[in-house]
Amino acid sequence: MSITKGIGSASLGFAAALLVAGQASAKSDFDYGPVFDTFGKHAHVEGVSFPENQTFKVAFDVAKAASPGEVNRKFESLARFINMHVANGVKQENLSLALVVHGSATEEVLKTANFKERKGLPNGNETLLVALMEKGVDVIVCGQSAAAHGVEKNALIDGVKMVIDGLSYQYLVGSTVDYSESLTGSQFVVENPNASSTCGCGASFSL
DSSP: OHHHHHHHHHHHHHHHHHHHHHHHHHHSOEEOOSSOSSSOOEEOOTTOOOOTTOOEEEEEEEOOOOSTTSOOHHHHHHHHHHHHHHHTTOOGGGEEEEEEEOGGGGGGGBOHHHHHHHHSSOOTTHHHHHHHHHTTOEEEEEHHHHHHTTOOGGGBOTTOEEESOHHHHHHHTTOEEEEEEETTEEEEEEEOTTOSEEOTTSSOEEO
């Protein structure tokens, strides 16, 4: 009897806490902007600031698809990230973001025509993905997942990049490849800003 009563009291207390939390959330203003006007709603948080010239390099990993025709909220997280950081003083050019797509989410980087052939509905993510890429976000699809889902490169939304596999992208982002000729011979030179050291041939590196 006392146990049941205790649970009831705890439940009432929890419900009261939820009510208070709900009221607090209702008072918070979630809005779009300043970068994306139709994606990435966020709330202003008082007392948050960043050092001048703060930079961010972030890769967002998304493997789960939304319901056909709907916006994948994991994709929209990038718009929210950009909006809320720019709103709090971080320069947009200091945000280096990548969206790495694999798993069932692979089909969501298809052009609407190709997506509709498969799902019978327009791709609800195309407008968002195009907007993200216009703001400098790299949208990457895993080649292994693309092969598994029968997704060909020419069916991807314009600007989406395909790599051999999604896991390697985070280690190679920002790298450049150049061809060098000298008295000692010729070779391809890989400049990887993420590597702390490399082997003599340059084929492997440590972070």
